[in-house]
Amino acid sequence: MPYSPQEEANLLAVREGLENASKDFTKFFESTFAPDVKWTIAGHGPVARTYNGLKDLFDNAEEALFARFAEPLAISTEGVWADGDEVFARIKSSSKAIDGEPYRNEYMYIMKMQDNKVVSGIEWLDLNAYYEIIGRVKL
Numbered sequence: 150m151p152y153s154p155q156e157e158a159n160l161l162a163v164r165e166g167l168e169n170a171s172k173d174f175t176k177f178f179e180s181t182f183a184p185d186v187k188w189t190i191a192g193h194g195p196v197a198r199t200y201n202g203l204k205d206l207f208d209n210a211e212e213a214l215f216a217r218f219a220e221p222l223a224i225s226t227e228g229v230w231a232d233g234d235e236v237f238a239r240i241k242s243s244s245k246a247i248d249g250e251p252y253r254n255e256y257m258y259i260m261k262m263q264d265n266k267v268v269s270g271i272e273w274l275d276l277n278a279y280y281e282i283i284g285r286v287k288l
């Protein structure tokens with residue numbers, strides 16, 4: 150079944166955002182997420198919760214991770230699909246930590262779109278990889 154015009158527009162916004170962020174994943178959030186996004190990291194532990202806005206997300210989850218990288222977090226998009234006002238994306242990431250060790254993760258995002266921006270969503274990732282680098286690399 151073909152996508153509706155709105156689904157096509159949402160897919161385009163997400164695909165372009167991911168493509169432009171292939172060498173630096175932070176660019177995806179900056180270009181594609183609404184500043185007041187309501188974003189949930191699924192799972193358990195200190196970062197698994199709902200964040201209210203990009204500032205909350207970056208200050209309390211992403212900044213601790215990105216500070217431990219020697220180079221930007223690169224991504225590859227494994228697939229992007231749409232259903233109504235939601236876009237689903239499967240993403241893989243890789244970087245090198247400041248201690249020289251590799252960092253890799255995989256994500257599944259479900260993003261609710263409005264006016265070509267992500268206004269809310271949920272993310273599944275390997276939180277063990279996140280917590281491991283946070284614990285291993287001291288700043």
